[in-house]
Amino acid sequence: AWDPTAWVVLDSRAGVHPVIGRVSPSFEALVSAAASIGARLVRDGYAVGLVDAEGTAHHVEADRPDGEDSWLDPLIDVGVTGTPDLLEATATLSRVGGEHLVVALLGRLDRGVAEALAAAAGARETRIALALPPTAEEQPGWDAGAAVLADHGWTVRPLPGSSDALAAAW
Numbered sequence: 001a002w003d004p005t006a007w008v009v010l011d012s013r014a015g016v017h018p019v020i021g022r023v024s025p026s027f028e029a030l031v032s033a034a035a036s037i038g039a040r041l042v043r044d045g046y047a048v049g050l051v052d053a054e055g056t057a058h059h060v061e062a063d064r065p066d067g068e069d070s071w072l073d074p075l076i077d078v079g080v081t082g083t084p085d086l087l088e089a090t091a092t093l094s095r096v097g098g099e100h101l102v103v104a105l106l107g108r109l110d111r112g113v114a115e116a117l118a119a120a121a122g123a124r125e126t127r128i129a130l131a132l133p134p135t136a137e138e139q140p141g142w143d144a145g146a147a148v149l150a151d152h153g154w155t156v157r158p159l160p161g162s163s164d165a166l167a168a169a170w
Helices: 025-043 067-076 087-096 113-121 139-151 161-170
Strands: 003-011 047-052 057-058 101-106 126-131 154-158
Touching: 003 025, 003 087, 025 047, 025 067, 025 101, 047 067, 047 087, 057 067, 087 113, 113 126, 113 139, 126 139, 139 154
Parallel strands: 003 047, 003 101, 101 126, 126 154
Antiparallel strands: 047 057
16 A cells, blocks of 8 residues: 555453453463554554553654564553443544454354444455354354454454464464
């Protein structure tokens, strides 16, 4: 693209991120993936936007000399929200429109999440969903959600646990 822009959707719904002690390992994994992916996109010349489950957006222009730091700053204090769905996040994506790369980092993939993402994405966007692997109990919902997204042109992959595996999935 002559003016590359990417949006990273961070699934910050508290209901999909169990807390162990005082931290949520699943949410930390998504934040780490967002940091890595966004920093890489900024280095590659993309303007990058971050949107959480509440629809709060943070945008970094590609030509900023401190672009990577500006990308990482909001991720330092980001937390889970009480928002039960991704409707506000997808509304933000719908408003920005255009021919963007969209990367959704999902704590849980199911049919409802997939339908919301599918409805928000434009026809010419490149769409990638990286979702935390499901438990055996969640597998049928994950499969249904992945099928909906695939039918709407998304590439769907499980989000791996290590940075090397993230690079391979990416």
